[in-house]
Amino acid sequence: MKSRVIAVALVITALLAGCSSSKSQKGLTDTTKVGRYQGAGLVPPQPRPSFTLTDTSGQPFAFGQATAGKPTLLYFGYTHCPDICPTTMADIAQAIGSLSAEQKAKVQVVFVTTDVKQDTGPVIQAWLSKFDPGLPNRFIGLYGTQAQIDAAQASAHVMLAEDEGQQHAANVLLYGSDDYAHVEYLQSDNESDQMAHDLPLVGA
Amino acid sequence: MRSTAVTSLVAVLVGVLGIIGLARAAVPDHSQPNSSSGMSMSMNSAGDASVDGPITITNAYVREPASPDVAAAYFTIHNNSGSSDTLQSVLSGAGQSTSLHTDTGTTMADMPNGITVAAHSTYTLTPGKAHVMIEKLIGTLTAGQTVNLQLRFAKAGTINVVAPVIAILAPAPTSSASK
Numbered sequence: 411m412k413s414r415v416i417a418v419a420l421v422i423t424a425l426l427a428g429c430s431s432s433k434s435q436k437g438l439t440d441t442t443k444v445g446r447y448q449g450a451g452l453v454p455p456q457p458r459p460s461f462t463l464t465d466t467s468g469q470p471f472a473f474g475q476a477t478a479g480k481p482t483l484l485y486f487g488y489t490h491c492p493d494i495c496p497t498t499m500a501d502i503a504q505a506i507g508s509l510s511a512e513q514k515a516k517v518q519v520v521f522v523t524t525d526v527k528q529d530t531g532p533v534i535q536a537w538l539s540k541f542d543p544g545l546p547n548r549f550i551g552l553y554g555t556q557a558q559i560d561a562a563q564a565s566a567h568v569m570l571a572e573d574e575g576q577q578h579a580a581n582v583l584l585y586g587s588d589d590y591a592h593v594e595y596l597q598s599d600n601e602s603d604q605m606a607h608d609l610p611l612v613g614a
Numbered sequence: 615m616r617s618t619a620v621t622s623l624v625a626v627l628v629g630v631l632g633i634i635g636l637a638r639a640a641v642p643d644h645s646q647p648n649s650s651s652g653m654s655m656s657m658n659s660a661g662d663a664s665v666d667g668p669i670t671i672t673n674a675y676v677r678e679p680a681s682p683d684v685a686a687a688y689f690t691i692h693n694n695s696g697s698s699d700t701l702q703s704v705l706s707g708a709g710q711s712t713s714l715h716t717d718t719g720t721t722m723a724d725m726p727n728g729i730t731v732a733a734h735s736t737y738t739l740t741p742g743k744a745h746v747m748i749e750k751l752i753g754t755l756t757a758g759q760t761v762n763l764q765l766r767f768a769k770a771g772t773i774n775v776v777a778p779v780i781a782i783l784a785p786a787p788t789s790s791a792s793k
Contacts (some may be wrong), residue, residue, distance in 0.1 A: 424651065444753075492686040492748075493717055497741040500782055540680035540782055569720065579723035597719060597742040 444490035448604035455590035456583070458482070459546040463552035465521060466535040466585060471552055473520065473562070477585065481613045482518040483605070484583040486563055488525035488575045489537040494597055497542075498582060499549070501595075503541045505605035512545075513614040516587075519549040524563075524575030526556050587613025634705055652667035669731075671771040673738075673787045674777035676708065676748070685709065685755055687746040687777055688786065690738040694730040694755045697769070702728040705764040710750035717742050728768070739787070757781035 445451055460474030473484075483502055486496035499521065505557050507518050521538060523529035534551035540547045554562070563579070571578035582595040585607070593608055595601050674689035685708060693699055704712050714729060715722040722745075729744065731737045739745055746763070755761065756779060763775040780787070 457738055478638045489681045490684050492679075492684045493722065493741050493745045496686075496782070499680070536682075537680045540678075573721065580719055587781070597717075599740075599742075 419591060425566060430449065448597045448607045449584065449593040450581075451593055452591050455592045456567055458585045458589040458591070459562070461558070461562035461565050461587045462508065463554040463558055463562060464531070466531040466538075466551045466553075468531055469568050471550065473552075479587050479613075481516055481587055481609055482520060482585045484520050484522070484566060484585065486522045486524050486566075486568055486571065486578050487580075488578070489529050489533055490525065491576070494580050498580065498597065498601070499538070499541045501551075501602040502582065503545065504602040505609065506545055508602075508606045509609060509614060515546045516575050516614050517558060517609060518547055520552060521549055522552045522559065522562055524559060524571035524578045526553070526559060529553055529575075584608060584612060586611075620648050632702045643697060667691055667770070668679060669767055669773060671765065671773060673789060674775045674786050676777050676779045677741075677783050678757045679751070679755055680782060682753065682754065683749065685748045685751060686741075687761065688741070689763070689775060689777065690736055691729070691731050692736050693733060695769075696733050698730055698732045699720060699770055700728045700730045700768040701765055702768055703733050704746045705766075706746070707747050707752070708755060708763040709748035709752060711748070713747045713749075714744070715747050716744045722747070733775045753772060757784065774776045 422538045441511070458474055458478065460472070464468055465471040485498060486497075487498065490497070499536055502519055506519070508518070521527070523534055531551070531553060534553060538549040538551045551561075552562075559575075560570050566583055568579035568581060568583070570614070582599050582601075582605070583591045584593050584595070585591045592612065595605055599605075655766045664685045670692045672692065674687065676687045678687055679685035687704070687706065691701060704714060706712050714725040716725060717723075719742075721763070725744075729737060729739075737744075748761075759779045761779060763777050765773045765775060767773065778787070
C-alpha cells in the first residue's frame with residue numbers, strides 16, 4: 411500500500427516535472443535515468459490490464475489477451491489534439507522505426523481515444539495511418555463508450571480524461587513481454603530515444 | 615570646474631537621447647518606411663535571424679497534421695529590444711481559427727493575455743510547451759508547402775512569418791542562431 415502511494419507520488423512528481431515551465435527555452439529534455447530504463451520507472455510494476463474496447467474495424471478487442479506476452483505501448487489521447495498526441499505518436503513511430511526488423515515485429519502499439527464523441531473508428535484509423543506507414547505492425551486504435559474508456563484508463567492506472575477527452579494523461583505505458591509495465595514515458599524532447607533504448611529491455 | 619561638469623552632463627544627455635533615438639528608429643512604423651536598415655522590419659521569413667529588429671522569429675514550422683481538422687505551428691521569438699513585448703495573437707492563412715496555447719502535460723490552456731517575452735530573451739513554442747493551434751483548416755496541409763503566420767506584438771506590431779510544413783516524422787528545424 412505504502413509503496414503504491416510512493417509510486418503514485420513519484421508519477422505525479424514526474425508528470426509535474428515533465429510539464430514544468432522552468433525547463434529551458436529549448437524544450438523539455440529528460441535525461442534522468444532511473445535504474446536500467448531511460449523512461450520513468452514504475453515501482454511497483456503494473457500488470458498488463460484487461461479491458462475490452464472496439465477496434466477501428468468495429469470488432470471487439472480484448473487488450474489483455476490480444477497483447478499478452480508482447481512489448482506493448484499504450485497511449486490515451488484524441489485525434490483533435492494539436493500538439494501532444496501527434497507528437498507522442500510520432501515519437502513512438504520513430505522509436506520503433508529505429509529498431510531492427512526483428513525487434514520491430516515484436517512491438518505492438520495501442521491508441522485508445524478519450525474523445526468519445528468525435529473519434530469514430532474511421533477517424534482513428536485515418537489518423538493512426540499517418541504515423542505507422544512502413545512499420546510491420548500497424549497501430550491499433552480503440553474506442554468505446556464513456557464508461558468503457560473510463561474503465562480502461564482506470565485499469566491502466568492513468569488519470570481519467572476530462573473535458574470531453576481533451577484533458578488526458580499524456581504518459582505512454584510500456585508493457586513488457588513479462589506482462590508488466592516497468593516503465594512509462596512522459597512528454598519530453600527525447601521521448602523517442604528513451605523508448606528506443608528501453609524497448610529491447612522489455613522483450614523487443 | 616563647473617564648465618567641465620556641464621560638458622559632461624550635456625555629453626551624457628546627448629548620449630541618452632541618441633540611444634533613445636536609435637531605439638525608436640528600430641521600432642517598425644507601418645506608416646512610413648523604416649530608415650534604419652535596408653529591409654522592412656515587418657517581413658521575417660523562417661530561419662532568418664540576420665535582420666536585427668526588436669523582435670525576430672526563427673525556426674517557424676507547421677507540423678503536417680495527422681488530423682484534417684487541426685494543426686499546430688511552432689516558432690522561437692527573439693526579443694532583441696530592451697523592454698518586454700507581448701505576442702497577443704496569431705493569424706494564419708492555413709485556417710480560419712487560431713489560438714495561442716500552452717501545454718500543461720495533461721491539457722492545453724488558452725493564453726488570453728498572450729505570451730510575454732522579457733527584454734533580451736527568447737521564448738520557444740515547442741511541442742509539449744506551447745503552440746499555435748490552427749483550426750477550420752483551409753484545404754489540406756502537406757509537407758513541402760508553406761503557411762503564412764501573422765504575429766501581432768503589442769509593441770513591435772505585426773510580423774509576418776512564412777512557416778514551412780514539415781512531414782510528420784521529420785525533425786523540427788533548428789539553427790544555432792536560435793540559442
